Amino acid sequence: LDNVPEYFALSYTWGEAALCKDITLDGGKVLKITQNCADALRRMMRGKTERMIWVDSICINQSESGLEERGQQVALxxxxxxxxxxxxVFLGVGDAASDTAVMAI
Incomplete structure (x- = not known):
């Protein structure tokens, strides 16, 4: 992590656990992600054509076979x-109540 190009990081609530949205990664690989992750990435990419983003659920191996790697990555x-x-930070898509709360802050 000492000599890496600038990147952005995303912290978000996972929301529904269903992996229901497809995204295409650099290199053409398609990955399924949660709706909340898709919503957060869409907002981060608004107006951008390219951006390096670190997302735990994408960058850390989530499979059972990746437990050791996951432990190492979580430590970092x-x-x-x-x-x-x-x-x-993305807490989810807002609604009237959350918009009112944010305006009050």
């Missing part, structure tokens, strides 16, 4: 977030 998460050029 504080450094990953700290060294990101920007960290975006």
């Amino acid at each position: 998460m504080d450094e990953i977030y700290r060294k990101a050029g920007q960290v975006n």
Whole structure:
């Protein structure tokens, strides 16, 4: 993590666990992600054609066979977030009540 290009990090609530949205990664690989992750990425990419984004559910092996790797990556998460050029937090799509609460803050 010492000599990496600038990247953004995303912290978001997973929401529904169903992997229901397809995204195409660099290189053409298609990956299924949650609706909340798709919504967060869509907002981060608004107006951008390309952006390097670190997302735990995408960048960390989530399969049962990846338990050792996952443990190593989770241990690095504080450094990953700290060294990101920007960290975006997504709590979910807003509604009238959450919009009112944010305006009150």
